[in-house]
Amino acid sequence: MTKGTVAIVGAGLVGCVAALAFEKKGYKVLLFESRPDCRSPDQIAKYSFRSINLAVSARGIETLRFIDDKLAEKVLANVLPMHARMVHDLKGNQVSQDYGLNGEAINSIDRAYLNRLLLDEVDIKNNIKTYYNHKLVASDFEAEGGRVMLTFEHEGKPIIFEVDSLVGADGAYSTTRKHLQRNVRMNFSQDYIDHAYLELYIPPNPASVSNEDKWSISPNHLHIWPRHAFMLIALANLDGSFTSTMFAPWKCFEELDSDDKIIGFFEQNFPDALKLMGKDTILNSFHQNPRGSLVSTKCNPYNLAGKCIIIGDAAHSMVPFYGQGMNCGFEDVRVLINILEKNEFNIQQTYDEYSMTRNKDLLSIIDLSMNNYTEMRHSVVSNTYLLRKKIDGILARVFKNKWLPLYTMVSFRPDIMYSEAVRRETRQKAIVRSIVNLVQNSAIIGLVLIASRLTRSTIISKFLSKWFKR
Template sequence: VSIMEESSSTSTQKVVAVVGGGLVGALNACFLAKRGFSVEVFEAREDIRKAQIVKGRSINLALSHRGRQALKHVGMEEKIVSQGIPMHARMIHSLGGKQSPIPYGKKGQYILSVDRANLNKELLSEAEKYSNMKLNFDHKLKDWSAETGLMTFDRSDGSKQQIRADLIVGCDGAFSAIRKQFLRCGRFDYSQTYIPHGYMELTMPPVNGEFAMKPNYLHIWPRNTFMMIALPNLDKTFTCTLFMPFEEFEKITTGDEVIEFFQKQFPDSIPLIGVDALKRDYFRLPGQAMVSVKCCPYHIGDKCVLMGDAAHAVVPFYGQGMNAGFEDCIVFDEIMDQFSEDFSVVLPEYSRVRVPDDHAIADLAMYNYIEVRFIQISTLTMRILINFSTTQTVPFVSLYCFQVTFTRTRYHEAVKRWHWQNKVINCGLLFSVTGGVLGASYVLIKNPPSVNKLITPAEEMWNRLTAVRTP
């Protein structure tokens, strides 16, 4: 077994090791290299830019303001935006086939549908442009020390590599190898929650070379206990993702049962996806699990920090997983500026600032997991109209559209404002109803109804008869 060791002691330039070459790891490497550190990225998989099949999650991504600001900081925003498709609204598909758009924000505001694999490739290529950057693939982390910063990596050919870093940045996903070391430390809180729903991806091909549905929308088929969504791709396809309890996935065992299920729940999608494709693709992979991860703190001493899914994996129902991970990078960079790159101060401050926000977006994602499935077009439209109309006159702001999606308002502050706003709206509705009841009561007291108006038909007939007999 060959072992190579590199030490940061031979140079005054600080060595930063980024473990994980996914979206957040690749972007973070750009941030750190831009600062002048000697950066090495270690990824357990092969280079996805050369791989014929890209392994890993493939749920399409919705890029919004937070993610765009992080990309802008490293000069990548325009390039990535040009490779995305704007989605100006949700398009709700009813069981009867009616389509109803619900805008995300004000006119001109939109989120972007972006391809996960392509975005990852672009970020790796950008990182590789820095002269103080080295990308290492096929490097699986075996062990690391929080005291010395020494890391050991295994390779598929049986060899090992060691590196000593001044800072280790764990960006290696929801099942982080870096985070395992945190579990050995005292006063480290950790929880993970699997939801009972899984997901399955299907493809809606183009029709005559064009999109099968209107492309500038995030299409949603809400069906109470489950739902399907569809996001547009540059090749004119839609990636459809079916979210459903695992027990429901398991009930469907034949191609005919697949078609029967879709005819009952998503009839308008069958001719667009195709009967044969549904029968084939439904059984290509089983339903995939989704997990929510929370932990605190995000750092150990001045040697290691967690970011992205390694720190806060979230379920995908709020469209903020990638955006929150990208914002981690820019928040860390801002704190580095604030404390002059002093890791002993930067890391604990990053935990203090970022943990409440990441926990808040994890909670919001779980909340939306329940809400979106039960979405009713009438009630949702009414709520959005109330939010939108109040934003034009008083400082109310729709949580999703204006704070989470289109600003960098801290997630936990957005949640506080949302709760406050809901209380005010509910109180307003209560006062309106109470005022209406009191007003009606006052009118009745001041203008009591005529006794004649309260007599029975029989009494009225008797009065008429007796009136005729009177001289």
Template sequence: MTSVKEQYVIVGAGPVGMYMACLLSKEGYEVVVFEQREDMRGTELQHGRSINLSLSTRGIEALMKINAETQAVSEGMPMSARFVHRCDGTTYTMQYGTNGESLISVDRRQLNELLLNIAEQEYGVKVHFQHKLIKCDFENGEIVFERSSDGTQIPVKIDMIFGCDGAHSTVRKEMMRCGRFDYCQTYSKHGYIELIMPAKEGHKPVLEEDFLHIWPKCQFMLIALPNKDKSYTGTFFIPFETWDQLKTKEDILNFWDNHFRETIPLIGKDRIVEAVMNKEPLPLITIKCNRYHLGNNCVLLGDAAHAMLPFYGQGVNCGFEDCEIFHEMMKKYNGDFSLILPEFSRTRNPDAKAICDLSEMNYLEMSSKVNCKWFCFRKKVERFLHFVLPWFYIPLYQMVAFSRIPYSDVLKKQQRQNKIIDGILMAGYGITGAVVIIGSFIVYKYVNSHLCTITCLI
């Protein structure tokens, strides 16, 4: 057994882990990253394993701290609105921001590779791939990795470990062994598969550009996010029990013809059948913990601390914000982790729980409410209120995606604003009803008096 000593160890070389590595290295800390998987930069691209990311204000402002935002945004595609394909065949758009803001659709792998390159080339971060975490001894400050190539076990002395190893975090599992750690995971009844909509001949887009396209069908849903090469990455969400009924080619094509007929020429029958028959839908999970640290030498960041459903597109944005907030606390408390860690758990936990709840709520909006004309009218009322009273009323999506308002404050403010909208609409109904009743009474009196006059003349 060999020994390697590093001051700060990051487990997980995903976007959040590499972003945290850049922040720490920028400040002069000695950082090493361990990743269980092989280096993605040397592997073949595999479609169907992830949903495109959408960068919003929280993520973009975080990337500014390491001068990565320009390249990340340039490699993505702007999405200014939802382009909704209703069940009756009609379409309409629903703007995301109130001041022309756009989300940025980025390929997860491209963003990850960008951060890997920046970390290694600009900040000198050491990244060890194919090293699996097998044991943590937090009390003595030592963790053990197993090298995949030869099975060698490598003990690593640590001053601090950052668990950035995703929803199925090994660091979190080791923390749970130490007791007094509340943990909750909930699987969605829906799974998802990826479907590619290739560009047309002549490098032309298959759908209207600058939009996130949605085909909402209540129990299931298809979305499509734009790519730089003019193709679209489609993601099909479906309950597992419905998936189990799609056994044959005929079952699949009949289902698609009934629910997503207009997308058949965009994807192609063969691609649809191949994707559904040869892929298993990937699960969607929500994870909540009651604290994100252990002692004075371990913290969870990103999905390891709070995995959420993808329907608000805030997973990576929230993870980057975790790192940014933690980094600011390190400066505030001069690197004293006995103060930093409990403060981080106390302040960040309510925000993470709030965005997990908001992400669950947004599935209902995307899959069914966008088909409702009353919902669309309500959104117009919200935008009007924001236009005339911007300091008083801020639409929910604006707060989540295009501001840095803490998620927990967003949820509280939205609950108050819902009461305002309900009150306005109820008052509108009351006034309309009163006008109708009074008008009807006046008409009745007028008609009745004239009928009496006519009767007397007769």
């Protein structure tokens, strides 16, 4: 006997992981996707166009392991670990900045590949039934017997399903969320940043003679070209190419309205990337790829009793600058299922507790992601940032687990929740600030002291010597 039937809307990354997790705990799962199966040939062709690379890190991996160790291994067999950022300056110099203290890495992976792998896993499970081309059009949360009645549109006709609970994993523009909002007083906010992104492409090394030199630049780095107001990044693919993304103000994109201006812009700002990509490839991308907008959405609560809950981007879309979007969505599933077990499968209690406790962590990572844009395109080249990174490294080695850089906590420590990471970082930041102030003040006092000695002003000198000794 199953524990009940759960409908999951959205067979993307988070939807698949949720399906596998609920199935594992004894639920019957109906997994609905409005689009066709992404493994069908025509869909593969479509997907390859938006190959968007992801970085799977500890929180994502922890969730995969939580479901099945072998699944995690399968995923990790096809990633490219990135241990560090590679910062490219205007002259083409490259400087590596480690991500972790002990060689930890985030892992470049192809979104479509991961989605296909997860769907293959879903297909093996007898208790998960998948419905493609099924678009959710209506949700009745007051159906007879306390059940949820869902209406999908399939091939132009309505089809009705009755389930015990609905899980919405249908992305930033979630239909489930809209249905939920009609039944719940949901606080909601949606904030666009004034920047857009455009996907670019670095082809494999044309001079390659072996498997080792197929990448033109290091495949084990996340490459960044920080230019303060805008930036370029690149993540390696297994075939030797790189998926690159340009982030810049909308205005900047609008001004690049001719081939000459585009090439001129790259010559001026990304001369080495221009060489790696080639003029034609750049122009092709500018002509064919859409400009994407960047939005954060926050909401609360995430549920209606035990009837419906939203997870992943449906509940918290964030800008991509901390590489946590998918990892956080996966973690949603692990957190939810843990609460479910704790509450002995009382689903209403579980959803309520999830909404209450998960919110602070989701707000934290949404804000951290936003702040990290400034870090990536601007701060990584500032002296203050590099000094802070150095101090952080020293303190982390001295105090071990008691002092952890923020990036480490967010990307490599799934046992530390996002909000706890922020809390600890706030305290650490205050301490570092005091240290910096102390160093600066000591330096100033030292200078005044020397100056006063030189000018033989004994009064100042005495006063300062005293003060300095305190």
